[in-house]
Amino acid sequence: MKYKTKKHIVSFLIIIIEQTICQNSIIITTNYWLFESMTTITKAKREEILILYQDKNNFESLTFKKPNILEYYVINDGFEHTGLAKWSLNDKNLTIISNKDTIESIAKIENNILSIITTNIEPGTNYDFTTIIKYKNHINNSE
Numbered sequence: 001m002k003y004k005t006k007k008h009i010v011s012f013l014i015i016i017i018e019q020t021i022c023q024n025s026i027i028i029t030t031n032y033w034l035f036e037s038m039t040t041i042t043k044a045k046r047e048e049i050l051i052l053y054q055d056k057n058n059f060e061s062l063t064f065k066k067p068n069i070l071e072y073y074v075i076n077d078g079f080e081h082t083g084l085a086k087w088s089l090n091d092k093n094l095t096i097i098s099n100k101d102t103i104e105s106i107a108k109i110e111n112n113i114l115s116i117i118t119t120n121i122e123p124g125t126n127y128d129f130t131t132i133i134k135y136k137n138h139i140n141n142s143e
Contacts, residue, residue, distance in 0.1 A: 028064045028089060028107070033114050033135035035060035035094040062114075062135060070096060112137035 035054045035102040042048040052058060057078045063071040084099035094107035094116060106117045114135040119124055 003113075007086050028109070028114065029066055031137045031139050032061055033065040034138050036113070036134045038134075039132045040132045041132075043130075044125070060135075070098075072098075109137075 009123060024030050035055065035058070038052045040050045040052075042050075052117050054060075057075065059073075059075040061073045064087060067073065068087050070087045072081075072083055072085065074081040080140070083098065087097070088095045092108065094105045096103040096105070103118060108115045108117070114137065116133045117130065119128065119130045
């Protein structure tokens with residue numbers, strides 16, 4: 001009886017985890033995402049916080065498509081970039097591969113805001129950089 005109960009609990013947890021992954025994947029691919037802000041926190045001798053907001057010189061949109069294709073359109077300091085990347089989402093772990101770059105991050109979706117959080121350590125120093133990029137959900141009515 002105890003074995004059956006443990007087996008049911010494990011099965012139940014697996015179902016919940018699979019539904020959470022599928023739910024986040026559905027939410028992330030149903031809409032496209034418009035850049036709102038980027039916060040960079042540098043932890044060094046003194047902590048520094050830099051916040052960049054969307055404006056005419058800094059704009060970005062992301063469209064996550066199945067099977068794991070990311071379309072992006074970026075204006076950074078007035079220069080336009082478009083392209084495709086590969087993406088995968090495992091629970092909250094979002095991986096984006098574009099050309100030779102691989103970005104490992106945490107993705108959170110709350111109140112129609114997608115937050116992509118990355119943390120990096122500068123080699124040769126003890127400087128820690130955390131970047132939080134926020135995108136607002138824009139419902140795609142064309143599908």
